[in-house]
Amino acid sequence: MAPMGIRLSPLGIGVFCLLGLGVLYHVYSGLLTWRLSSLLGDRAGADGGVMVDLRDLLAVAVQAAELGGVEVKAVRESNKLNENSKGKTREGADEKMTRGDLLSNRKMASLIKNSFPGVQVNTEEHLEDDDKEPISWDHKIPDDIKDKIQNPILASSESITVWIDPLDATHEYTENLVDFVTTMVCVAVHGKPVIGVIHKPFTHYTAWAMVDGGANIKRREIYNEKNPTIIVSRSHSGKVKDVTLKTFGNQTKIVSAGGSGYKVLSLLDVTGNEKQETADVYIHITYIKKWDICAGNAILNALGGHMTTLKGEEIIYTGSDGNEGGLLSSIGMDHDALVEKLASKITN
Template identity: 25%
Template sequence: MAQSAPLILRLVASSITAVNRAGKIIRDIMSQGDLGIVEKGKNDLQTEADRSAQRCIVTSLSRQFPSVAIIGEEGSSNCEVPSDWVVTDSDPEILQLSCPEELLNVQDSEVVIWVDPLDGTSEYTQGLLDHVTVLIGIAVGDRAIAGVMHQPYYNYETAIGDAMGRTLWGISGIGAGGFEPCLPPEGKRIVTTTRSHSNAVVQAALDALQPDEVLRVGGAGHKVMLLMEGKAHAYVFASAGCKRWDTCAPEAILVSVGGHLTDLHGNRYCYNKNTPYQNAGGVLATAKGEDHGWYLKNLPDAVCQTLI
């Protein structure tokens, strides 16, 4: 069954089992107490959970799809991967989905997988566990086509053992699963933005939109999740601090449920293997039903001109 399914479905089905395993690794490392924190740059941390989760995901997927390009946030590693970190089974429900005609014949050479093994690292180190996500984005050509997002600590305050966490997915032309999409409340504007990477330009963009409420949270995945669950209307980040592995999966899932994600000039990001990693134009994402153009029109030119 697995080998006869279209490549896109097989990639998503395998990514779901890989992120679930990575989520357990992240929880195990936290419970052991030694996070192995390394400072990669200013306000840019890496932990043993980042490194281990990426080794789990990249090894698991590359063994099944050796001809598909995989780009991970933490770079390449020659470390040996424990055998129980390598998962090669697939989610059977995804394999049974009906694939859109335009995705039926996608070839390995057209695909790039973007991996953020632990989105929200700073929050992870501070115990803000509901901000943490594991992201696998699947691009075909230039476009984000499918995404898998795992929240290893979903319901962590009440869940017990393996009941903790959840996995969301979205595929262009099919829809999404693992959560219940909701529209944000009418009659007000709630905007989510960075918790730890703000500056005068970021604040100027927010001020121009005159939100009724601003949710400052960690992780691009978590912010987009707020849009899909109806907790915010827009995600605005007027900075080049985000990268392709931060947005590929969230964009694919958000678009699959009717939302939008572009840079602050209104351009969609390119996700082919030769594209720059930096999201130099900032990030503007809007929930289903929101007028994306309104946000673009109301962002100050002075703000947009600071972003390439």
Template identity: 40%
Template sequence: MAPSNVRLNPLGGAIFISVVLLVFFYVFGFPTMFPEERVSMRELLSASIVLARRGGDRVLAIRRDDTLDTKKKGETKEGANEYVSQGDMKSHEQIYYGLKKLFPKMNVVSEEHEKKPPSFSSIPDVDLHLQEVLAGVQEDQSIPISQITVWIDPLDATQEYTEMKDKDGSDMLHYVTTMVCVAVDGQPTIGVIHKPFANDDKGETSWAWVGHGKSGNLQNGAPSSVGEKRIIVSRSHAGTVKEAAQESLSDVKITPAGGAGYKTLEVVKGNQDAYIHTTLIKKWDICAGNAIIKALNGKMTTLNGGNIDYSQGHVPKNEGGLLATLYGHDLYLNKLGKLKTQL
């Protein structure tokens, strides 16, 4: 018969209970003591528009004051120089820290990185209820913040921004854009492309939220009514796309241009039938355009027809080439086989 005066050690009992609870929660999951923050997509859209425009204002002012302070930051895989200017950096500060002030826990990926972050007190507040958004988007959606990755390109077409004029003397500032893209579970969902030098420097903003609404200036452009295929390519990273396209497509017109955002909008407006890129390109260059073209029932894929995943901010490279169209996407994929083999 066991002694009646045996007592359990309190510390040992506590440890035993803790181990049992840990095993239970490991098997069945931990209880949600603190619900995850959720984000209003309509408010995030408004913020993205405001901040893209605010970044564009900095880009415009620095170019007009000629205070660019341009520096080389590296080279592309093909050996072309890459530059960063004060326009890039000041736009980055406004967009990146504007988002971080609103949503500190949000995963925001920017092309640029500053040495000394600005104080949040220097970042103006943001209107989260823009009238154009409230008028164009009837229903809101709440998304867990962990499912969101925001890609920003504070200044797309830096080369054209710094040079201003092409070899023939034509203005190149219309290629410049500031861009914000919201990806949900890796899918491009909200895209904002702002052109600060459009409309005599008053600017023009195009935006879309897939399945919910778009800016009034976005309408599906019509495909070419003649047999000629119109293809827009990079003026600085053209690769061999011109030769391959001319060989694969019987009647084609190639237009070189700067800025991925500009080129995508040219397809959306119906000024071009396809945007093709064969060399490496970063996801902050293409995410906003991808969302906009998707909202208009177009497609942007790799040259193998694969979807582009925007969920991982630490993997910014898209190495599979690029094809963006509103119509006939599969036709172009089939015709451009020679480009696929060069990737």
């Protein structure tokens, strides 16, 4: 008797194909998760601590930035800022602090610390244990995050540092130039910025991105590499305008703006946000705090851009809270060429 062959009906063939596609999907998704874990140098449990799903931390970061934004907006609208000075910046300007900074910091830091007690949190304003609020995450991940990042991405709590800026552009905030104001959260793993959230309280706009995960913001389609528009600090400019003109020519368009978060958003596609400037390159040549820049760095990294020191060095988000090497941010440009061009002018 001839051996019997296996025959599948059309329904059986369809089921078999669907099963095969399902296996391929899970393999592909697993490879994406492995790729991010490899990029971060993180091995499950290798450095101790509780394993944290970075999707959860992203969801809390978004909620924290938006909660802080509610406080910032309410204080500004009450006109009871209780403004005072924390001292002087290196350029000699007053470093201001307001009630908005403090209340936003309390909400943002409390939420993150209560939700992830094993994670290191660095924030611009100090938070005493007595000041912490009893708020925590409801363990819900927003649909837009779940749609873009469908599988857990794990990192040890010991490898994570969260950087909080409860009110970026405080100087402009006191002048009621609220378009520049943002609240920001960044998550760094082994010092590498991988999650960034920038929230604009007065337009209710929130941008977020995760390296090798997803984002709710896009890069623009066109950047002017030949005659770039340069965005620089409004209140801490130092010599940056002179350096910029020497580097790119006297006809270069320079935009002055407040807040690092605002300046990073100027490099991206902020659809529907009419009061947002646009620029091709963001330059800062003096000392800057890491909570000012970490979120923007993560977002640019996630979208294929760059934020480095003026010498092209990656900024590490551990240790001291300041970056001494200046700042060069771009996307859609030849970043190495920008570094080389600036280097010749800064050293001369």
